[in-house]
Amino acid sequence: MMEVVQLAEGWSLDHDGNPLPAQVPGCVHTDLLAAGLIPDPCLGLNEHEVAWVGRRAWTYTRALAAADTAPDPSHERTDLVFDGLDTAAVISLDGHELGRTRNMHRRHRFDVTGRHGLLRVDFASAYDEAAAVRATTGERPNVYPEPFQYIRKMACSFGWDWGPTLVTAGIWRPVRLERWSTARLARVRPSVTVSDGAGRVELHVDVERTERGTHHRLEVRAEAGGVRATSTLEGDTAVLTLELPDVELWWPRGYGEQPLYDLEVTLVDQDAAEPSGTAGGGRLDAWSRRIGFRDVVLDRAPDEHGTRFTFVVNEVPVFVRGVNWIPDDTFPSRVTPERYRAALRRAAEANVDLVRVWGGGIYEDDAFYDACDELGLMVWQDFLFACAAYPEEQPLRGEVEAEARDNVVRLMSHPSLVLWNGNNENLWGFRDWGWEPELDGDSWGGGYYLDLLPRIVAELDPTRAYSAGSPWSGSWDHHPNEPAHGTHHSWEVWNRRDYARYRDSVPRFVAEFGWQAPPALATLRRALPGETLAPDSPGMLHHQKAEDGNRKLERGLAHHFAAPKGDFDRWHYLTQLVQARAVAAGIEYWRSHWPVCAGAVVWQLNDCWPVTSWAAVDGDGRPKPLYHELCRVYADRLLTLQPGQPDGPDGPGGPGGPDGREVPVLAVVNQSAAPWHAAVTLRRVRADGTTVAERTLDLTVPPREAVRQPVPEDLAPDPASADELLVADAAAGGEAGAEILRAVHLPVPDKDFAYPAPRFDIAVEEAPDGGGNVEVVVTAHTLVRDLLLQADRLGPDAVCDTGLRTLLPGEHVRLRVDSAAGAGADAVRAALFCVEPA
Incomplete structure (x- = not known):
């Protein structure tokens, strides 16, 4: 049986001739940081201080003893296996070169049988490797002034509009010795399908033999769900089929359960003896995964609205409630399985059902996809190309193909994986960003996205859909980012417009859109120690990577609120509020137009460091108000009030009365499996809390x-008064104690509304479970709009269970705050914010 020896210990990093302890998996930056030789690059302006690290060559060494690799009767062969080398490296053992690598996203294997001595991994600077490739292929256009398209490496390590420029090198995934005899399982490719309630697993198995193994009879055995199959190898390949009757279906979160089945494959030497002396008992190697049975079809049929992009799971069309995922740390080797699980569990708790792994990052660790399998989070996996024209010449083309084959096979067992996507924004860039004339016929990646990658997916993983890119309209017959066809990235709103403009169109599937906001205050204080915080203070500007980012924040704010002069805390609250409102405006509108629009994937769930960005959860793992808004707008049942549209999907003039004034729209969305009998109470209310009109609609x-x-015309607020609002309330379910959903509509911007000075009482109570947890009861005496408790102001570990809430006079809300021991009413009041009169 194969013996595996992990090589995590005993590594050194050479630093100017001095050996430093090296952590494997890890990278140069984390080793230098642990040795105290560089400051934390994620704090203050330190990113600039460590830029030199990415421009140097680095060497890792470790001794391999003779006993580690010597052949013996039970182990003819010893392989040295690297799951990830970042990136351009020469590997040598006892002065003899084993091989060279130039791809962070591949596994590499070297035969080291009988060899021992000093194991050495010499990494070139990624900048030098990229320059050498660029000299061969020629220049290609790029949206950032960094050479990431010339090297198969995590693109965002060269910086992005939310990330630092920290160009890494190192052994970033595990390394081990595999000692084996006769034969090993070189590749197992499970194709899992379901039809009429029966599951089918078609296993394609490749083996590698030693010279002795070429003369042995080998058998592959497979088992799942109590069903077994065997196949005697003719050569080095075998195909086995398992037929499982009446399997339990795997469903996305919110549609059903996620049953998983253990799949085990064993390679057996039929010529080896059992302990009893009979032949057929020699287990040589084993492979196991957990699989799930589900049918996923991507409906891309044309219709009267354009071209669909609708996921159909187990014959049920799904409105996708998604988030984009970037690498969770600027140094990915620091992300543990526990950290993956916590982040993805938080996504599931926000009612997310799809996570898109973005193409400028990495193919994530198996722990990421395992967690998605268990949590019912569908995975949209980009191939790793983003925002640049990529050369298709060697040496890149061979690396791209090997990388794609490696990762398709590695990930295809996961039931959560529902889509392979060719790239991020490169088809759009070719057509719309001036690349086409600049390239003048040079390769740019189109051959990857429209030929190579779909062929690889069709060959290796034919049960899954492939899309050439995002955005992509399905063919060159339409603009790549045409909203009516396929996937759409909606960035004009954030870049140039008020967020109300999300309601101008109904795209078929919104794969990216978002709005920026700063991280939590405790995150800023940790990341910018000693700085007097201001929107334009040095650290704040450094941790704002978006082009014209602060002015876009200001422009978005100005549509709705007067700019708070010299009041950072107020600016911080209002920008976070606008982020939450902006994303909610888009999702509410697009969900209400299901099934024409079949999904929204917010940019983005997470951050890789503390930064002002589009994330719902900041770089220290603290949720922004946007996170809590996602919980609301992605819930199975959604109640929303929307402005009437002068020109849009509701028809010319939109909903309106006979006098021509716009009338709000009541939208009620039910993504649950049961009918929603909703008694919606509509109230036309003045700013002082007086009810002008009220009616209950049974829907x-x-x-x-x-x-x-x-909305009935007599309930629509009078836009001329700037003193009226519309409030809608409904129970999310028919059972007693069901959550009450609330939607609020103002006919004018907040800055023009006659808000009263907010007045409310606060009571702080110990939570029933104690443990330093408290409950805060807020009782309103006036209209209190978008009340927010910033729990991290009570303590860096404090977390509130609730986001933005609007109260009418006499109403109260109970907020739970964990890890807030000792918080009194005064401290809580200082941590509470709401909309105030202009």
């Missing part, structure tokens, strides 16, 4: 459907 929304209808 029934069928399962997986949305209803839109104009």
Whole structure:
């Protein structure tokens, strides 16, 4: 049986001739940081202080003893296996070169049988490797002034509009020795399908033999769900099929359960003896995964609205409630399975059902996809190309193919994986960003996205859909980012417009859109120690990587609120509020137009360091108000009020009264499996809390459907007064104690509304479970709009269970705050924010 020896210990990093202890997996930056030789690059302006690290060559060494690799009767062969080398490296043992690598995203294997001595991994600077490739292929356009398209490395380590420029090198994934005899399982490719309730697993198995193994009879055995199959190898390949009757289906979160089946494959030497002396008992190698049975079809049929992009899971069309995922740390080797699981569990708790792994990062660790399998989070996996024209010449082309084959096979067992996507924004860039004339016929990646990658997916993983890119309209017959066809990235709103403009169109599938906001205050204080915080203070500007980012924040704020002069805390609250409102405006509108729009994937869930960005959860893992808004707008049942659209999907003039004024739209969305019998109470209310008109509408929304209808005209606020608002309330379910959903509509911007000075009482109580947890009861005496408790102001570990809440006079809300021992009413009041009069 194969013996595996992990090589995590005993490594050194050479630093100017001096050996430093090296952690493997790890990288140069983390080793230098542990040795105290560089400051933390994620704090203050330190990123600049460590730029030199990425421009130097580095060497890792470790001794391999003769006993580690010597052949013996039970182990003819010893392989040295690297799961990830970052990036351009020469590997040698006892002065003899084993091989060279130039791809962070591949596994590498070297035969070291009988060899021992000093194991050495020499990494070139990624900049030098990229320059050498660029000299061969020629220049290609790029949206950033860094050479990431010339090296198969995590692109965002060269910096992005949310990330630092920290160009890494190192052994970033595990390394081990594999000692084996006769034969090993070189590749196992499980194709898992389901039809009429029966599951089918078709296993394609490749083996590698030693010279002795070429004369042995080998058998492959497979088992799943109590069903077994065997195959005697003719040559070095075998195909086995398992037929499982009446399997339990795997469903996305919110649609059903996620049953998983153990799949085990064993390679057996039929010529080896059992302990009893009979032949057929020689276990040589084993492979196991957990699989799930589900049918996923991507409906891309043309219709009267354009071209669909709808995921259909187990014959049920799904409105995707998604988030984009970037590498969770600027140094990915620091992300543990526990950290993956915590981040993804938080996504699931926000009612997310799809995570898109973005193409400028990495193919994530197996622990990421395992967690998605268990949590019911569908995975959209980009191939790793983003925002640049990529040369298709050697040496890159061979690396791209090997990388794609490696990762398709590695990930295809996961039931959560539902889509392979060719790239991020490169088809759009070719057509719309001036690349086409600049390239003048040079290669740019189109051959990868439209030929090589779809062929690899069709060959290796034919049960899954492939899309050439995001955005992509399906063909060159339409603009790549045409909203009516395929996937759409909606960035004009953030870049140039008010967030209300999200309601201008109904794309078929919004794969990217978002709005920026700063991280939590405790995160800023840790990341910018000693700095007097201001929107334009040095550290704040350094931790704002977006082009014209602060002015875009200011422009978005100015549509709705007067700019707070010299009040950082107020600016911080309002920018976080606008982020939450902006994303909610898009999702509410697009969900209410299901099934024309079939999904929204927010940019982005997470951050890789403390930064002002589009993330819902900041770089220290603290949720922004946006996170809590996602919990609300991605819930199975959603109640929303939307402005009437002068020109849009509701028809010319939108909903309106006979006098021509716009009338708000009530939209009720039910993505649950049961009908929603909703008694919606509509109240037209003055700013002082007086009710002008009230009515209850009894609506029934069928399962997986949305209803839109104009608000009765007598309930529509008078836009001329700037003193009226519309409030809608409904129970999320029919059972007693069901959550009450609330939607609020103002006919004018907040800065023009006659808000009263907010008045409310606060009571702080110990939570029933104690443990330093408290409950805060806020009782309103006036209209209190978008009340927010910034829990981290009570303590860096404090977390509130609730985001933005709007209260009418006499109403109260109970907020739970964990890890807030000793917080009194005064401290809580200082941590509470709400909209105030202009």
